[in-house]
Amino acid sequence: MCENTEDGSSGFVEKRYFTFAEPPDELILENGSALGPVTLAYETLGTLNQERSNAILVLHALSGDSHVAGKYSEADPKPGWWDTMVGPGKGIDTDRYFVICSNILGGCMGSTGPGSFNPKTGEPYGLEFPMITISDMVRCQKALIDHLGIRRILAVIGGSLGGMQALEWCVRYPEMVTAAIPIASTTKHSAQAIAFNEAARQSIVADPNWNNGRYYGGIKPNLGLAVARMIGHITYLSDESMTLKFDRHLQDKTEFSYNFDVDFKVESYLRYQGAKFTERFDANSLLYITKAADYFDLKIHRESGPQTESLRQGGARFLVISFTSDWLYPTYQSKAIVKVLKRIGLDVSFCEINAEWGHDAFLINNDNLTVLVKGFLERVYRETSH
Amino acid sequence: MCENTEDGSSGFVEKRYFTFAEPPDELILENGSALGPVTLAYETLGTLNQERSNAILVLHALSGDSHVAGKYSEADPKPGWWDTMVGPGKGIDTDRYFVICSNILGGCMGSTGPGSFNPKTGEPYGLEFPMITISDMVRCQKALIDHLGIRRILAVIGGSLGGMQALEWCVRYPEMVTAAIPIASTTKHSAQAIAFNEAARQSIVADPNWNNGRYYGGIKPNLGLAVARMIGHITYLSDESMTLKFDRHLQDKTEFSYNFDVDFKVESYLRYQGAKFTERFDANSLLYITKAADYFDLKIHRESGPQTESLRQGGARFLVISFTSDWLYPTYQSKAIVKVLKRIGLDVSFCEINAEWGHDAFLINNDNLTVLVKGFLERVYRETSH
Numbered sequence: 167m168c169e170n171t172e173d174g175s176s177g178f179v180e181k182r183y184f185t186f187a188e189p190p191d192e193l194i195l196e197n198g199s200a201l202g203p204v205t206l207a208y209e210t211l212g213t214l215n216q217e218r219s220n221a222i223l224v225l226h227a228l229s230g231d232s233h234v235a236g237k238y239s240e241a242d243p244k245p246g247w248w249d250t251m252v253g254p255g256k257g258i259d260t261d262r263y264f265v266i267c268s269n270i271l272g273g274c275m276g277s278t279g280p281g282s283f284n285p286k287t288g289e290p291y292g293l294e295f296p297m298i299t300i301s302d303m304v305r306c307q308k309a310l311i312d313h314l315g316i317r318r319i320l321a322v323i324g325g326s327l328g329g330m331q332a333l334e335w336c337v338r339y340p341e342m343v344t345a346a347i348p349i350a351s352t353t354k355h356s357a358q359a360i361a362f363n364e365a366a367r368q369s370i371v372a373d374p375n376w377n378n379g380r381y382y383g384g385i386k387p388n389l390g391l392a393v394a395r396m397i398g399h400i401t402y403l404s405d406e407s408m409t410l411k412f413d414r415h416l417q418d419k420t421e422f423s424y425n426f427d428v429d430f431k432v433e434s435y436l437r438y439q440g441a442k443f444t445e446r447f448d449a450n451s452l453l454y455i456t457k458a459a460d461y462f463d464l465k466i467h468r469e470s471g472p473q474t475e476s477l478r479q480g481g482a483r484f485l486v487i488s489f490t491s492d493w494l495y496p497t498y499q500s501k502a503i504v505k506v507l508k509r510i511g512l513d514v515s516f517c518e519i520n521a522e523w524g525h526d527a528f529l530i531n532n533d534n535l536t537v538l539v540k541g542f543l544e545r546v547y548r549e550t551s552h
Numbered sequence: 553m554c555e556n557t558e559d560g561s562s563g564f565v566e567k568r569y570f571t572f573a574e575p576p577d578e579l580i581l582e583n584g585s586a587l588g589p590v591t592l593a594y595e596t597l598g599t600l601n602q603e604r605s606n607a608i609l610v611l612h613a614l615s616g617d618s619h620v621a622g623k624y625s626e627a628d629p630k631p632g633w634w635d636t637m638v639g640p641g642k643g644i645d646t647d648r649y650f651v652i653c654s655n656i657l658g659g660c661m662g663s664t665g666p667g668s669f670n671p672k673t674g675e676p677y678g679l680e681f682p683m684i685t686i687s688d689m690v691r692c693q694k695a696l697i698d699h700l701g702i703r704r705i706l707a708v709i710g711g712s713l714g715g716m717q718a719l720e721w722c723v724r725y726p727e728m729v730t731a732a733i734p735i736a737s738t739t740k741h742s743a744q745a746i747a748f749n750e751a752a753r754q755s756i757v758a759d760p761n762w763n764n765g766r767y768y769g770g771i772k773p774n775l776g777l778a779v780a781r782m783i784g785h786i787t788y789l790s791d792e793s794m795t796l797k798f799d800r801h802l803q804d805k806t807e808f809s810y811n812f813d814v815d816f817k818v819e820s821y822l823r824y825q826g827a828k829f830t831e832r833f834d835a836n837s838l839l840y841i842t843k844a845a846d847y848f849d850l851k852i853h854r855e856s857g858p859q860t861e862s863l864r865q866g867g868a869r870f871l872v873i874s875f876t877s878d879w880l881y882p883t884y885q886s887k888a889i890v891k892v893l894k895r896i897g898l899d900v901s902f903c904e905i906n907a908e909w910g911h912d913a914f915l916i917n918n919d920n921l922t923v924l925v926k927g928f929l930e931r932v933y934r935e936t937s938h
Contacts, residue, residue, distance in 0.1 A: 360800070360816050364819045369779045389758035400744065405744045414746070422847055424683035432750070437750075440754070460816065
């Protein structure tokens with residue numbers, strides 16, 4: 167489903183769509199409401215082998231999408247969001263593995279979300295869209311994997327919200343997952359992480375153009391969404407990386423403006439990131455996805471319980487990765503995952519990577535990360551494919 | 553100027569006003585513009601001794617005011633913002649010292665700020681108010697100290713933005729400061745601190761009721777201001793304290809709402825703090841004061857220079873204090889202050905207090921903090937009063 171090239175890039179990829187849960191067979195969500203039809207936008211790279219044993223499911227973070235690597239066409243200015251990791255010969259080697267990435271349920275990049283048409287009203291859902299959870303996202307991915315004829319996934323891998331989905335996969339479909347790589351993630355959203363999400367949501371809700379979620383076809387709540395993104399963006403970086411990148415450098419001036427224009431480079435950067443985000447992201451999607459993150463609590467820290475038992479029975483192998491400067495999902499949260507997995511008796515490797523770029527470190531080219539992921543996948547593939 | 557009582561409280565205090573820089577003798581600000589008249593609201597506790605050698609100037613943080621301790625009347629529901637530290641027998645002992653605290657220039661609690669009447673227009677200043685700096689705040693405090701007939705201050709003390717003012721005092725009026733206690737502060741605002749301030753400012757500016765600063769007498773930009781406060785409030789706490797205080801506890805419910813109402817206690821807390829703030833604080837003041845903080849850079853890290861030389865000549869004694877869980881002005885920033893002061897050859901004590909409550913730890917009753925401040929002040933008073 168993609169053409170690999172010889173220059174190390176993933177070549178051209180194609181966005182595809184899979185629709186399921188057509189009424190009256192709607193998907194019953196975790197909160198009890200029915201949703202259907204559901205469409206997932208997805209992309210694949212590499213080739214599924216005959217044994218269908220080389221599938222790797224990449225799970226994206228809050229603002230990601232199905233476009234994980236490669237380009238759609240030559241004219242495409244830049245490749246997918248994890249092109250540094252996914253491609254021929256790369257950490258997730260598309261010469262060897264069949265890589266699948268779908269846009270999450272609730273998203274705005276082709277999958278069903280609050281901006282999609284509600285068949286019951288003929289209008290975009292807006293706040294009629296039901297509240298979704300990480301578990302609902304994973305259940306949709308399961309439908310896609312079934313559709314692709316894959317019975318067992320070699321590895322689920324993702325950073326941040328993607329790591330939560332990876333963990334949820336291991337609990338919900340233990341019989342289908344051989345290995346999991348949760349990166350810069352957590353088993354439950356902390357109070358501080360909820361707090362930042364709530365500030366971001368209130369920023370959107372405070373924008374009169376949000377209009378209780380009914381802004382499709384009209385003026386969008388771009389000012390509120392931009393501030394929400396600014397808040398998020400700060401949490402994705404680190405004190406250290408911001409000092410390295412911006413320090414107190416001024417933007418296109420040598421003296422303070424003494425007004426409320428941009429003075430510092432970091433202000434200019436944040437304003438730009440905020441504005442740019444509004445061009446590609448739907449404010450309601452941000453509301454729904456942050457709420458799904460806040461609700462996430464895998465409840466595997468108890469000594470026993472169905473989630474813990476499920477994990478144990480699945481017997482997946484784990485590579486857990488954190489970054490030293492990540493203060494949104496700090497290392498102690500990854501260590502908590504590791505502790506549980508070890509207690510259950512699972513095969514788990516853990517690495518805290520020394521990186522100054524904060525939470526976003528998983529998205530940035532990092533040889534240590536690449537080597538770790540590549541080596542782990544090779545071992546799992548070698549030891550489990552017969 | 554206050555009556556001390558025997559129950560350990562500071563008794564009743566009175567807010568007073570000092571006005572200076574009447575036209576045509578306006579204050580010329582750091583950015584070159586003229587401002588006048590200027591009023592400072594201030595309060596005092598304790599009694600100035602005959603030698604006028606027991607004055608302590610307390611400098612408040614971003615959203616503080618002159619009401620540092622005690623109550624205005626018996627009906628007052630709560631005392632000033634640092635009543636745990638300031639009072640008879642307390643860390644800053646009003647039986648012994650004469651304590652002064654004034655609302656900063658640019659504030660909205662009685663001192664001249666963007667909400668004050670502009671004599672040139674007869675309207676509130678709004679964005680006609682000139683941009684102010686920490687240095688401008690300190691110059692106004694100097695005018696008040698002169699007015700009170702005090703030639704030398706025993707100690708300047710403050711946390712956060714108050715610590716910046718304390719440091720600025722030592723550089724600008726070295727001959728007037730015997731000792732300084734900057735707490736949870738910095739010599740220059742970091743890129744991350746600027747970033748959070750900019751997100752808060754953009755939240756206010758995005759509120760259509762802000763109306764380019766002209767909202768006085770009309771609808772105030774309370775939604776934007778509330779989000780700005782939410783952002784700030786998160787930075788004043790810590791991951792640890794938020795987990796201790798809120799964790800993932802739900803607010804008045806046992807199951808998720810699966811809508812955008814409040815689910816978690818931390819959401820309820822933030823919304824409450826945001827809304828409460830709008831009742832007492834002016835959005836334009838927040839814009840001006842955060843900008844003053846962002847501009848702050850004492851430039852004492854250079855080997856030489858007028859600021860460093862000034863500090864050296866003043867010869868003030870220092871007690872520098874930081875808190876382990878403060879990530880807004882982390883310990884490394886306090887250590888940087890200490891390093892400079894030691895290099896200059898000044899008498900400097902440093903203590904990092906083990907506290908889980910983040911940046912706000914300086915506002916919370918803490919025996920270690922009280923004992924440190926009390927002991928340091930006693931030593932300075934004993935060794936310098938003749």
